[in-house]
Structure formats: structure tokens, C-alpha cells
Amino acid sequence: CVDGEYQNFKAKGGAYTRENFFGKYPELREMVAAMSDADIWRLNRGGHDPHKVFAAYAAASSHKGQPSIVLAKTVKGYGMGDAGEGHNISHQQKSMDIESLKAFRSRFDLPISDEDVEKLSFYKPAPDSPEIQYMMERRQALGGFLPARRRKGNELKVPELSAFATQLVSSGEREVSTTMAFVRILNTLVRDKEIGKYIVPIVPDEARTFGMEGMFRQLGIYSSVGQLYEPQDSDQVMFYKEQKDGQILEEGINEAGSFSSWIAAATSYSNTGIQTIPFYIFYSMFGFQRIGDLAWAAGDSRARGFLLGATAGRTTLNGEGLQHEDGHSHLMSATIPNCVSYDPCFAYELAVIIQNGLERMVQNQEDVYYYITVMNENYQHPDMPKGVEKGIIQGIYPFLTSVTKEPKVQLMGSGVILREVIEASKLLEKDFGVSADVFSVTSFTELRREAQTVERWNMLNPDKPQKQSIVQQVVADQDSPVIASTDYMKSFPEQIANFLPNKFVALGTDGYGRSDSREALRSFFEVDRYYIVIAALKALVDTKKIEVSTLTKAIKQYNIDGNKPNPVSH
Template identity: 25%
Template sequence: MTSMAPVQRLKLLRDLERKVLWLSAWTIHHANHVRPNRDGLKVGGHQASCASLATVMTALYFSVLRPEDRVAVKPHASPVFHAIQYLFGHQTQDKLEHFRSYGGAQSYPSRTKDVDDVDFSTGSVGLGVAMTLFSSIVQDYVRLKKLAPAERPTGRMVALVGDAELDEGNIFEALLEGWKHDVRNLWWVIDYNRQSLDGVVNDRLFGRIGEMFELVGWRVVTLKYGKLLETAFAQPDGEQLRQWIDDCPNSLYSALVFKGGAGWREALTRDLNQYPGIRRILEQHDDASLHRLMTNLAGNDMQAVLDAFEGVTDDTPTCFIAYTIKGQGLPFAGHKDNHSGLMTVEQMAGFKKGMGIADGQEWQKFAGLAAPVAELETFIRQAPFNAEGRRRTAAPAIAIPAALPRPNDRKASTQEGFGKILNAIAAEDSELGRRIVTTSPDVSVSTNLGAWINRRGLFGHTEAEDVFRELKVVSAQLWRKTPRGQHIELGIAENNLFIQLAALGLSHELFGTRLLPIGTLYDPFIARGLDALNYACYQDARFMVVATPSGVTLAPEGGAHQSIHTPLIGIGQPGLLSYEPAFVDELAVLMRFGLEHMQQPKGSSIYLRLSTRSLLQPERTLSPAQEADLIAGGYWYAPPEPGADVALVAMGAVTPEAIAAHASIVRDFAGAGLLVLSSPDRLHADWLAAQRERGRTAGTIDRGASPVERLLAPLSRDARLVTVLDGHPLALSWLGSVRGQRVVPLGIESFGQSGDIPDLYRAYRLDAAALVDAVARAIS
């Protein structure tokens, strides 16, 4: 920004602060009281939560931030963000007029649904905050490896945090991980307005927040009192006023904010009237100016905010605790019920008048402001954050070889195969090998990442040799930390894993560097990080999650470590394409496809559900057509004869039981087929898409048939399908709807238990005998 006198800059920023407050409040009011409401639902929009952050966000976006900085906006301050982007020219009036309606500005900032410059999607509170921390780790990862564009400066990862968001445990899990990884260039600005959704934030709890940040190496900057209050404190007996406010409970302070000047006067007279200096302060102020004084908290004082932000010039992670008023400047400021409150039509009319905005000028960018329009436009245009216009970066796709290395073990599990494929990639000096980065929540070795890590190393800011190696203690694992390392080891927190994968999977758009992230975890514990996984997919982050081992096949571990419903998660989670290969050659094909699919404009993340069960591998060389079938979702292991009345359908680790059962039933049902599925997710999605393209459900096969329709076409219309997987049977039960065929589904419907595979397969009816019995029942 060109040189400008501090006084003039402050004046312009205060004008823009007023405009941002107005636009955010009006956008919400318009959605609730002006725009036609066809379904009668309350639209909402959190006017009070917007008001508390108007000062902070105005200071950041119009003066402090730079193009390379990345920001996660508090979900309920979304209208403030949209207002700022509107002033920048990156948001349209039409989108604001349709806030929270179809095609309009989103309720919460969205990378994929909003047209303006959203860095991180937010909405599920706490996750966007943690995302900035893990993005800081990614920024250091690409910087230390010199993968980022040479001209790109290091940016600050900034989170605007609601104080009630700090109730979310994932934030503190992230803080611990950040401490372990020496996180840098990170700002969290806590909007301490002392109110949550249903009430007032607990005083005692929040009094410890600063200590918690300091404990993990953060600088804590507290913005408590504005310039008016600081001046009052300097007067005689001013320290008594400071002490009174310091001791004032959150609930009482919020109530007095709502009551206004008369309420403040009554309380201060009651408690501090014995001090002459306090009496003088009360005499010097009428009710309006007394209210302005007592609510002059630093987080709503532009000069105090600028002083705090501009006072931090190094890369130490910094927590700014900004004391604010929830609903500052609005009629219901401070009221404990104001979280989802809306101004009435009458209140908005008074607010609009106070803002100096005439009817018909509600959307005009500079209506009601004192500064000349040209001066404001120049100031906005020259804001450092806006200097480069749109800030989302891009990076070319990484070429994937025509085939990945395929282990040739006669007997192996898909989990073992995964480790060997990665190890073979690690042994080569290839661009693919350099761009893969792995991460895992303390289960790296048990998910077969050990060989990869031994070759590629652990990522760390500084060199740290493996102590066991230095002391010559024999160990199969080499845990050497280095800035060149390509594995980010995490603690046991699945939320952290998925948010780290989200940050890695957006590196091309955040930092201009393409990475190929692969994360491993135990399959049942996807559920522990499901909110974060959904968050990652919602942002269109691209990564490969390898979940292993799956199902009751992990027999001795018992029900606590056995997964049941994860195939349904794979089918139901948008932005995630799931596969469950039965054999290692299938895995190699699907890994190659996944690494390429992750990079496509219309691609997605990939979920591979693997097993520890060691299976006899088929002696075959997959043809291009067979590979295409695998990627499409399935293939006939034993093709049926035309018009066959029976088919087995299997997936994953229980495929050998299906093979054995098929050998038995063909003696009685000649021509019965065995269909092996690699992705019911892909088959189901393509089937629905084909129906939509045809505009109706078709029972005949035509040129528009989906892969699953073509697979089932050789069977008679009355054929029975017996399906089996080591997971919930619902994942395959839908196959009967494709052509109206009867399905007998086998799978896991209850918690598992400890045992060996033969016992558990027999108990849960996954064995060959159960399949043969199911065929008999199906035709009876």
C-alpha cells in the first residue's frame, strides 16, 4: 500500500468497518425479512456474531494481510467475509441478495460453493481452526524441500476463532501436534465475546486459555481494553475502574452491555461511588458516552487491533485474545439470547438511519460513509491482501507411470502388497516418489509404511538421528527426522490425520505445489475422524486414505478393532471414491488409478479398504480390459452362462470363501457365475448417473447402460444374487434393484469378537458353507 498518514488510514478503516458491519447485517436482514420466503423456514445468519468481528476482519483484510496469507473465517462471521469480498469486487450483489438460498453466498465460507476468495471452508466448528495449523506444516514441508515456486513468500496461516469453538477437543489435539512439529507462521485470533450459542462462556475456563497456548510454545497477545478505556484508567482512581471490569463476571458484563448507559451508571455508582475519580468519570459522561466508554474493548477498537497485529513481526505462533462485544453496534448487543437473534424490521430501520443510508442505497458500497468514494476505492484497491486479485494457486499434474510395481508373492495380503508397492516407488528416483507424502496417527509400522519411511525418512524441521541407530541397538525401523523426510508422523488422533490430509491435498491451490498425500489408519477408526474426513472432502481436498485392516478378518483383535459399517461410509461420503481389492494385482491397478484420479479436475479423494488376511494370489496377468473393469467396480471371476439363475457376488478378503462356494454350487447349478466387486461405490454412482441420463429406470440394456447393468446382463431376469463381504450387507444389497433380482445378503451386522478366521467366519456366516446354504435358500 502506498504511503499514507496513520491518521488518514485509521479514518478510512473505521469507515470501512462501518460499511462491513452494515453490509453483513443487511445481507442477513434481507434474507430473513425482505426476500420472499417460500417454505416458511427461518433463514438465520448470526448478526451478533458478525458484529463482534467486524473490526478485526476489517483491519486484517484491508491493512494487515498479504496475498500469500491464508485465512479460516469463523463460520458465523461468513456475512462479514462476503461483505469484504463484495467491497474487493470478488463477490456480487446478486449472491448477497441470495445469501443462504440456492446459488447464493453460502451460510459458511465454502471453497467449492462460493464464488469469492475462500481459503478454507468452515462450518463444523473447530475444524477450520485446526486446518490452519496443519496447513502451516504443509507450507514448511514444501518450503524446506524447495518444491514451492521460488518467488513465493512464506505466508501466515490465520484462524478467526469463536471463543465457544475452544470447547471443541480437536483444537487441542491439533495444538499438541503443532507443538511436536514446531509449527510456525500461525495466527489464531480468538473472538472473545464471552457468549456461546445458548449462553455465556464460563469465566474460570477461559481464564486458563492463555496458559494453555503458552504451554505449547505460543505467544499470547491479549487485546482487552481500547484507547478510550486506557485513557480513563490513566485518570485518578482509574485503576479501580480497571479492577472492577477485570473482576466483572462475564454474565454481568454482558447484561450491562445490553442494558446500556443507565445500567452502567447504576452498577458503577453502587460499587465504586466511594472513589472521587470514578464519580468524576461518571459526571463527565452522559449515558450514551458512558456506554461507549464501558464497551470500548480492544477487539472492537481499530487502533488497538492494528497495534496488536502490527506488533508481531516474527514467525512465532501467536494467539490473539481479542475482547469484543457480541452484537457490537446492534440493538441486542450483549444479550445472552442474541446468538441467533435477528433485528426486527423496526430495529433495522433505526439501524439504517443511524448508518446514514437512504432507502434504495442498501447495497451501494460507500453509501453513508464520510470519506470520498474515490479515496475509499483507491484504498481498497491498494490493500496488500488484494494486490494480486484472486489468490488461489495452481500446479500441473504429476505424471503417473503406466503401471506401478507389482509384488509377485504367491501368498500375500493387500496390506502387505500396499507396503511393498510403496517401497518399490521409494527405491526409485522418480517425480512420483518425490511428490508422495505419507502420514499416519502412530500406526505407520502396523499399516505397512515402515519400508517407505526407512527409505524416505520422517519429516522434521531439523535433523534428528534415530537414537537406537546411534547406540547400535538393532531395529527394523529407521526413525531419522530430516527436512528431506517424506512421512509426517502424527499422534493417535484421527481428526488430526484427516485435517493433515486435507491440508496436504490442497497444497496445489494454497501453495502452488502438487503433492500426492497418502494416509493410513485402522479401518474401524475412520469413525473417530469422520467429521474431519467429511470436512476434508467438502473442501475438495485430494488424498488417498488407506484403511487397514478391515472387518472381522482382523480376528484375534476383537470387536473394538473390527470394522462393520465402513463400506457404507465409502459409498455415502461425497468427494471420496472407495475401493476394496481382493488381491494384490488389483491393488496395484487401483493405486495407480487413484494417484491419477486424485489430480483430475473432476476427480476426488480415494479410500482403499485393505486386509491383513494373507490370500493365495491368482496366477494371471490382468489385461487392459480387466483393469478397466476393476476401476469401473467389478469383474466376473467366473463368468456365468447366458441366462444363468444364480450368481455369487463377493468383495475383499472373503473372496476365497466365495471361490470355494462357487466350486460347490456349479455342480448343482451349471453356469452359475462368481462376480468379484472392487467398488460398489463406483458401480452405484455410475448406475444412478445412467438412470438420470436416461430420465427413467430402464430394465433393458442399451448404449447408455452402466457398468453394473452390463455386468448383470448375462443373468436371467429371475436370477438370485447371493452377496458377501466382510462388512455390513447393506453395501451390496442394492444390487437387487438394478434389474429387480432377488438378493440374499451376507455380511456383518453386529459387533465382532476375538477368535480366529475359521471360527469367526462360521459364527458370522461368511464361510463357504454359509454361502452354499444361502444359494439353497435363495432358490427355495
């Protein structure tokens, strides 16, 4: 018989089964001659017979020398009777009528009265019943109830911001990437006497790309069996060193496996009572886009740890096309309520954000996790301006304030594009006499969330003094246009547009990635310093602060092609 026939044997009753199953052969027919049609219908399949299931598992677990498999034959909709047992509709069946429920009660000898069935009352055996006693015994034998959720792990004290002093001062003439700044911060953390042994660096396959190979020898790569071969690079100082007590998890090209390891470490405080602090660094394009379900599950599991989206932004990893060029991971991370996302430009911003994350997740044991984008583009980093730490964490702080008077624009930038914004402010002042204040926006997402919280409070408390959001407090000039530029889609900075009365223009990298130089890519996506100037001047024209002739002059001066194809569709 094939599966469909077995389904009919249950759906069409005992008489049908007698004729079409047992009736095929005289020997079979004789076996059930003394049975009624009802008896035949009640014949149980092995997967529903606890004695057969127990016997099968006992045989499988005692079999030695080979893998064992248990095949359990079952009936679709088992127990539903006429309401759906053996019927195709049973998977979509949302409820059963009262008579079917009573039939279910009687079939399985449940001590429930007709009145309780009609009330749809829950049935739970008494604590001293054989069923409950058996289940409790088995649960205790398995080590207790799961999930057993701990809200807090062991107490740990995290380093002060001063521990990352080298990242808070200017890099001088030396050009470094924020990825390299992160690796230096990570090296500081793994050497910390309080939390160093709890740090879990995780990489899928790009450790050398991220400049982390120095950790191979220092920490070792975890392997349950140790080093079983001589590494190809064993003659080098920073060779690929595997050991049983290694601290690095190097997962191969396996983002889902890497992220699963990250979740295990990020929820260790709850499952084991021991806090571990995972740092998973990956090509940002291979993060949320590939493991979105796991990222959501991490939030739902109250994971705590750091995700580092490296080579982030649509234009920072030049030459590798749409495969690697990420312009939307921050929009994906914004969908997860307890994922705190940042897009820093400078090393001191990164240090402040990581130290704050350690305080929140490790010291204060808050149920959040951090997503931070870092880049592989080398440039000089300035000293940390005095008193900006709070603004960095909140998501925005004034980076440059122009001394020029009117006309005025306010420029915002994040990540590597902040550097283009800074250069654009100089061009606006030098070439067109336009005042341009510059704001570093480390997190448009956190600004939006805080502004929504304030907006909600104001709506529910109209009789009390109305509050201002952080972005409204920092952008005190509510008249001059705002131009917000990032290496991500325009909808990323547009998250805060609704909370400012100013004319708001977003520049971003909507469209697919392309293989070209960074300068060419930023021109193609219209986020370089020249397009920022054009956008600022156009906003001033629209608000009647300057004449259109100034804008047309700039378009000619910067050789901007008015008929250039739209990067979204080109």
C-alpha cells in the same frame, strides 16, 4: 462486576448504568456527572474500540521474553441497539426490523439513504475510498487474497500399469496380504523418476505393522530438527531414521493430525501449484469413524490423494474385538460425493485401481480422492485375467463362469470374502449340482453411483433409447438369484439391489466385532462359504428352482444351527 452485570449495563441504558455502575462509588459518579445518560450508554468497551485494540496488539507484539495475550471485552449483539444489543436473544436473532437497521446506519455514520435501507441494499465503499484503499493495502502486504484457488498444479506423467508387473502375476505358492502388495506398489512409486519425489507416505504409528519399515532408511522420516536421539533400533538395518529432508510423515498415534497432514499434501496443487501425492495408511476402524468431519472437509476442499484403510473388514483382523474390526467404513466413505471407494481382493486389482487413481488425480488432475481397503490376511493371488482392467475400475467383472446348467445362482463378493464366495461356488456345484457364476465386485459404491446416473438420465430422457447401467450390463442374467457377500454390513452390497430385477440376497457382518479366529468370526457373522451356500439354496427354493429338501440337507450337512443367536444382537 461480573459478566452478567456488564450485560445489563448495555441492555438497560445509560440511567441504569449511572446508578448501578458509577453510582457505587462517589468518585466514579463524579467522573460522569457532566455526561448525559445517552453519553454513558455510548461509552465503548475495549473490544469494540479500534484505538484500544490497536494499542493492545502493538503492546503485545513488542513485548519480549514472554508470551502475550490480549483480552478484548465486548458486548453481545454489538450494534443491534434495541433489537438485541446486550440481550440474551442476540445469538438467535435472525433479522432486524427496518427502524433498527436505520438506527444502526445512523449510529455508525454509514452513507446509506432511508430508501436503500428499506430495500436492504448492500453497501460497498467506492474503490478510491479510504476504507477500501486501506484494506487493499493491507491485503497486498499480507501476500494477496486467500483463498487463491488454483485448479491445476504442475504437470506430471504417471507410470503405466506395466510398472506394477509383479503384482499382476500369480504369487505362486507364496501367500501375501493386500497390505504387503500395497507396500510393494508404493516402493515402485517412490523410485519412479517422474513422480517419486512427490509421493508423501503418511502413517500414524503402525509403519512396522504394515511392513513399511524398509522405507525408514530409504526415504527417512521427516523432522524439522533432524535426528536428536539415538533410536532404540539403531543397531538394525531398518532403524527409525529421522532427517530434515525425510519423505515419510510419521505422526504418532494421532489420526486427526495425520489426516490434516494428508489434506495439506492433497491440496498442495491448489495452494502451492505443486502436486504432491499423499498415501495415508491406517487401521480402517480409526479412519472415517474418527475423522469423519475432516474426510468431508477433504472432499469439499477438492483434495487429491489415497487413503488406505488397512486391516479392513469385520473379520480380517482376528483377535482384537470391536476396537479394530471395521464393517462400515465403506458406508461412511459412500457419503462423500468425490471419494472413490474400492474393496479389492487380489494384488492385481489393487495395482489397477492405484494406477487408475494416479491417472485421474495426478495426470488428469480430477478433483477426487480414493479410499481403498487392504487386509493383513495372507493368501495366494492369481494372475490377472485378460481384459478385466476396465471392469475392475467400473466396479465389477466376471471372475468365474460355471459350465453347469440349471439351476443357477450368481455370486458376488469383495475383499477377503470373495475367496469364500469362490469356495462356495465349488461346493454348490460339487454337492448340489448348482451352477454358480462368480463376480468380483471391487466397488459396490461406484456401481451404485453409475446406476443412479443412468437412472436419472432415463427419467429425464424418456423419449430416447433407455440406457443400461454397468451392473445391468455385466449381470446379463436377470432371472437367476444374486447372492452378494462382503466383510461389511449388509447395506454395503445392498446399494446395488435396487438396480437389478433378480432376487437379491445380501450377506454381511452386521453387529460388533469379536475376538476369535477368522474362520470362527466368518461363521459367527454368517459370511463363510457354508452360509453362502445356504443363502444360495434358499434363494433357489424361494424362486421355485429346487425343492426345500435340498436346503434342509445342506443345513444338516454343514452342521448349521437353526437356533443360532443373531450376530447383530449377540
